Amino acid sequence: xxxxxxxxxxxxxxxxxxxxxxxxxxxxxxxxxxxxxxxxxxxxxxxxxxxxxxxxxxxxxxxxxxxxxxxxxxxxxxxxxxxxxxxxxxxxxxxxxxxxxxxxxxxxxxxxxxxxxxxxxxxxxxxxxxxxxxxxxxxxxxxxxxxxxxxxxxxxxxxxxxxxxxxxxxxxxxxxxxxxxxxxxxxxxxxxxxxxxxxxxxxxxxxxxxxxxxxxxxxxxxxxxxxxxxxxxxxxxxxxxxxxxxxxxxxxxxxxxxxxxxxxxxxxxxxxx
Amino acid sequence: xxxxxxxxxxxxxxxxxxxxxxxxxxxxxxxxxxxxxxxxxxxxxxxxxxxxxxxxxxxxxxxxxxxxxxxxxxxxxxxxxxxxxxxxxxxxxxxxxxxxxxxxxxxxxxxxxxxxxxxxxxxxxxxxxxxxxxxxxxxxxxxxxxxxxxxxxxxxxxxxxxxxxxxxxxxxxxxxxxxxxxxxxxxxxxxxxxxxxxxxxxxxxxxxxxxxxxxxxxxxxxxxxxxxxxxxxxxxxxxxxxxxxxxxxxxxxxxxxxxxxxxxxxxxxxxxxxxxxxxxxxxxxxxxxxxx
Numbered sequence: 001x002x003x004x005x006x007x008x009x010x011x012x013x014x015x016x017x018x019x020x021x022x023x024x025x026x027x028x029x030x031x032x033x034x035x036x037x038x039x040x041x042x043x044x045x046x047x048x049x050x051x052x053x054x055x056x057x058x059x060x061x062x063x064x065x066x067x068x069x070x071x072x073x074x075x076x077x078x079x080x081x082x083x084x085x086x087x088x089x090x091x092x093x094x095x096x097x098x099x100x101x102x103x104x105x106x107x108x109x110x111x112x113x114x115x116x117x118x119x120x121x122x123x124x125x126x127x128x129x130x131x132x133x134x135x136x137x138x139x140x141x142x143x144x145x146x147x148x149x150x151x152x153x154x155x156x157x158x159x160x161x162x163x164x165x166x167x168x169x170x171x172x173x174x175x176x177x178x179x180x181x182x183x184x185x186x187x188x189x190x191x192x193x194x195x196x197x198x199x200x201x202x203x204x205x206x207x208x209x210x211x212x213x214x215x216x217x218x219x220x221x222x223x224x225x226x227x228x229x230x231x232x233x234x235x236x237x238x239x240x241x242x243x244x245x246x247x248x249x250x251x252x253x254x255x256x257x258x259x260x261x262x263x264x265x266x267x268x269x270x271x272x273x
Numbered sequence: 274x275x276x277x278x279x280x281x282x283x284x285x286x287x288x289x290x291x292x293x294x295x296x297x298x299x300x301x302x303x304x305x306x307x308x309x310x311x312x313x314x315x316x317x318x319x320x321x322x323x324x325x326x327x328x329x330x331x332x333x334x335x336x337x338x339x340x341x342x343x344x345x346x347x348x349x350x351x352x353x354x355x356x357x358x359x360x361x362x363x364x365x366x367x368x369x370x371x372x373x374x375x376x377x378x379x380x381x382x383x384x385x386x387x388x389x390x391x392x393x394x395x396x397x398x399x400x401x402x403x404x405x406x407x408x409x410x411x412x413x414x415x416x417x418x419x420x421x422x423x424x425x426x427x428x429x430x431x432x433x434x435x436x437x438x439x440x441x442x443x444x445x446x447x448x449x450x451x452x453x454x455x456x457x458x459x460x461x462x463x464x465x466x467x468x469x470x471x472x473x474x475x476x477x478x479x480x481x482x483x484x485x486x487x488x489x490x491x492x493x494x495x496x497x498x499x500x501x502x503x504x505x506x507x508x509x510x511x512x513x514x515x516x517x518x519x520x521x522x523x524x525x526x527x528x529x530x531x532x533x534x535x536x537x538x539x540x541x542x543x544x545x546x547x548x549x550x551x552x553x554x555x556x557x558x559x560x561x562x563x564x565x
Binding site: 009012013016021024026038043044085088094106107114115122124125143144148151170176177201205212227244251255256 | 297361501547
């Protein structure tokens with residue numbers, strides 16, 4: 001390929017890159033401006049002075065509560081999903097029992113289900129057992145709905161573990177619990193970190209369950225919280241921008257830190273399908 | 274050894290939490306949705322059995338079929354956009370300079386919540402101060418479109434951020450698949466005199482075809498159940514012009530308190546999704562797996 005070819009190639013890649021990243025840069029820019037700058041100047045202009053007070057303002061007006069809720073709900077749901085999915089995947093891939101194929105099939109069907117088709121009965125069930133407006137309803141729902149995809153990614157990894165490990169552990173007198181928690185689980189750390197980040201992205205950004213099941217401000221997560229917030233600050237674009245930046249920053253940093261792990265994990269397991 | 278690995282108590286104990294959660298929170302609710310669809314119910318009071326009335330009304334409901342059409346259009350556009358992602362991934366995976374950085378940039382929108390994306394794009398589409406119309410104004414466009422308020426184009430205005438949001442996800446999957454192709458195969462083709470385009474179409478594409486098929490299923494199924502961005506950006510409006518199946522169901526149940534009819538729509542949505550998934554899987558089924 002000649003010089004012109006490479007030039008065109010990079011031009012195309014650059015256009016896609018600008019399209020992907022420009023909206024976010026613009027978001028950060030307007031989070032640092034005041035309304036006069038936003039409305040009177042070009043949307044491409046740099047802020048005349050950096051207005052951190054937008055961030056201070058939205059943080060003080062209660063976004064901290066939403067932030068904290070997002071952190072603990074995401075964290076606990078991710079840990080629960082990884083534990084429950086690992087136990088199930090271990091039993092399905094390593095233990096001998098007749099129904100294992102059937103049970104696995106059931107989990108994989110779960111991948112194709114539109115969650116909205118289950119929303120009304122879930123709302124009714126949580127209402128009956130007094131779990132409406134209770135963050136634990138969100139935690140268990142996230143865990144259940146993330147199980148199929150998590151197990152799908154774990155499966156490929158579990159199939160490749162050598163049988164000799166189990167034999168050696170059993171001959172040495174280890175119990176099955178010990179084998180799972182002390183030997184197998186630590187061995188799956190690479191794929192666990194992939195599934196952890198995928199789960200994290202999903203839980204942190206989830207909208208419909210929180211919007212439907214949670215009504216009190218004190219239990220809302222960032223995604224739903226910022227939606228109300230935008231309503232209050234309808235005209236203050238700087239404040240809205242700051243709110244949005246606060247809501248995306250943690251996941252952005254986590255991803256940039258772990259992104260190579262995600263690619264590794266996906267190429268080593270899921271997509272071999 | 275075999276006896277230890279067939280310990281029934283252990284199997285039951287370890288499979289139970291996952292099976293319990295998935296049954297109680299996914300499968301039983303789906304069955305209940307079908308059952309609630311047979312009822313007249315406002316979500317609070319007593320249910321009254323109607324028989325198939327809700328389903329019969331739903332099948333004749335023009336608004337429902339409009340929303341289904343919009344969902345199918347989204348599925349079509351999402352599937353077509355896979356071509357771009359595939360091309361980008363092929364370029365990225367062919368060891369060009371800066372591909373690591375570019376890949377990370379492409380992935381970023383995938384990390385943002387739908388609410389943040391929706392708010393961001395509402396601002397981009399803002400008729401007076403948004404980025405888009407500012408650009409159009411510099412090119413001398415006098416009456417730029419009212420992107421989210423025009424019933425003729427609102428649907429397409431919303432498709433763009435949805436496609437933007439998922440680009441990274443598909444690029445990631447294709448990139449990972451392409452990286453799995455052994456370098457020796459590509460090298461052999463190159464020595465035989467194959468051009469980069471020939472390598473892409475004759476060697477790489479067939480080798481990752483099974484992944485491409487998986488992504489087609491994912492794009493179609495994902496589109497049919499899409500909800501978040503539309504709910505936040507337009508709520509299905511103006512005048513139902515951007516309504517999709519899930520947003521129509523949500524409106525019926527949680528805004529109009531018509532839980533019986535909403536359930537009937539939700540159940541039809543489930544059936545449509547499952548039928549389409551089945552058809553797409555049949556159409557894309559591979560007779561023999563390529564080994565390398």
